[in-house]
Amino acid sequence: MSVPVGQMIAVVRHVLRERWRGNHRYPLVLMLEPLFRCNLACGGCGKIQHPTEILRSHLTPEQCFQAVDECGAPIVSIPGGEPLLHPQIEQIVAGIVDRKKYLYLCTNALKLEEMLPHFTPSPHLAFSVHLDGPKEEHDQAVCRDGVYDVAVAAIRAARRAGFRVTTNSTLFSDADPIRYRRFFDEVMALGVEGMMISPGYSYAKAPDQEHFLARLRSQSLFARILENAPRRWKFNQSPVFLEFLKGRWDLECRPWGTPTYNLFGWQKPCYLLDEGYATSFAGLMEETNWSGYGRASGNPKCGDCMVHCGYEPAAVEATFGSLAGLLATARLTLFGAPNRPLPPLPEPAHPAPLRVQANGLHALPVLGQTPLPLPILPPIPLENNAASACGRVA
Ligand code: SF4
Numbered sequence: 001m002s003v004p005v006g007q008m009i010a011v012v013r014h015v016l017r018e019r020w021r022g023n024h025r026y027p028l029v030l031m032l033e034p035l036f037r038c039n040l041a042c043g044g045c046g047k048i049q050h051p052t053e054i055l056r057s058h059l060t061p062e063q064c065f066q067a068v069d070e071c072g073a074p075i076v077s078i079p080g081g082e083p084l085l086h087p088q089i090e091q092i093v094a095g096i097v098d099r100k101k102y103l104y105l106c107t108n109a110l111k112l113e114e115m116l117p118h119f120t121p122s123p124h125l126a127f128s129v130h131l132d133g134p135k136e137e138h139d140q141a142v143c144r145d146g147v148y149d150v151a152v153a154a155i156r157a158a159r160r161a162g163f164r165v166t167t168n169s170t171l172f173s174d175a176d177p178i179r180y181r182r183f184f185d186e187v188m189a190l191g192v193e194g195m196m197i198s199p200g201y202s203y204a205k206a207p208d209q210e211h212f213l214a215r216l217r218s219q220s221l222f223a224r225i226l227e228n229a230p231r232r233w234k235f236n237q238s239p240v241f242l243e244f245l246k247g248r249w250d251l252e253c254r255p256w257g258t259p260t261y262n263l264f265g266w267q268k269p270c271y272l273l274d275e276g277y278a279t280s281f282a283g284l285m286e287e288t289n290w291s292g293y294g295r296a297s298g299n300p301k302c303g304d305c306m307v308h309c310g311y312e313p314a315a316v317e318a319t320f321g322s323l324a325g326l327l328a329t330a331r332l333t334l335f336g337a338p339n340r341p342l343p344p345l346p347e348p349a350h351p352a353p354l355r356v357q358a359n360g361l362h363a364l365p366v367l368g369q370t371p372l373p374l375p376i377l378p379p380i381p382l383e384n385n386a387a388s389a390c391g392r393v394a
C-alpha cells in the first residue's frame, strides 16, 4: 500500500474516533464533483450525458467547502468531468488543502501540464491521472489518439515539479493480463506514488446464475493480473481490497464510506447509482435506505459491482473490525499476498447484452461480461464536449 504516513494516520484516527462514538456508518472519502463538463467524450463515461445547461454549470468554491466541512471525511476526491476545466479550481484546491484534507484531483491530464504553475506541491495534494491501460487500450477507451502520450508527459512534468502523482485505471472485460502487468511496470517507472485500479461498473441486469459467474470471471481476471505481483508495484488501495478483487476475501459494499456531492446535492446511495438527492450530508445518511444496496440486498444493480467506491470502505472496516483483520492487513502490507498458481478464466454462461448508454454511445465492455463486437455507430454530436463520440470495438 502506498499512501503518505500522514494520510494513514489521519484515516486511522478518523476510524477510531467514529468507532469510539459508536458510529458504524461514517464517510472516509468525499467524492466531490464540482462539474460534469469534460474535454473528452469517452464511450464508457457515465458523467457527461447531462443536458447542456448542467454541463455548463459548476459548484462554487463555497459550496465545495461546505460539503467538505459537512461530511468531515479525511480524504477528498475530485473526479470527472474534468476538474481542471473549472474556472476556480485553484481556489477549490487551496481551500481543501488548507483544511488539511488529503485531496486527490482526478484528471485526464489534457490540461495538467499547463495548469501546474497554478498549484503548489503539498503532501495533501495528489493528481490522480486517468490511465485506463497501455497506450492502445487507453486511447481506445478515451476515444482519442494521443491522449496516453499527453498524460505520460504531464505525469513526468508534475513529478519534476514536485507534485504527488497517482494513476487511476478502470479495467474492462477485454483487458489482457499480460499487457496490464507490463503497463503497471511502465506506470511505476514514471515515478508515480501508487496506482488505483477498479473494474468497470455495469448497470445491466442479469439473472442470479449469471451474476455468480460474472463475478467469478471478474475475480479470475484480477487474480491473473495481480497474482504474484512484484513488490515494485505500489497501489494506493488497501491490500484487503486487492484481495477482494482477486476473490480471496469477501466484502459487502459500504456505500456511505464514499458519499458523493455534486450539482444536484448529496447523491443516493453512491457514486455510481443516481437514485435521488439529499439536501444535506446528515439527510443523506438518514434518508437513504442503505439495506436496499449491496450484493446481499439482492438489488440487481449491485450484483456484479466490485467498484472501489463501495468496497474500499468495506476493506477499511474489515481491517479495523477485528484483530484478525488488522493482522491480516499488516501481513499483506509487509510481505505481500502469498504466491498461488494462476486460476483459470471461466466464461459467463450467457453472453451479456449489448449496452447502449443514455447518450446513444455503446458502453465499454465491463468486467464480468463477455466482450461482444460492436457495430459502427453513426457520429452523434455532443455539445460542450470537444472529442468526437466513439464506440469501442472489443
Ligand atoms: S475523461 Fe472520459 S470518463 Fe472521465 S469525465 Fe471525461 S469523458 Fe468521462
Ligand code: SF4
Binding pocket: 253, 254, 255, 269, 270, 271, 272, 273, 293, 294, 295, 301, 302, 303, 305, 306, 307, 309, 310, 311
Ligand atoms: S454495490 Fe455499492 S457501490 Fe456498487 S452500485 Fe451498489 S451501492 Fe453502489
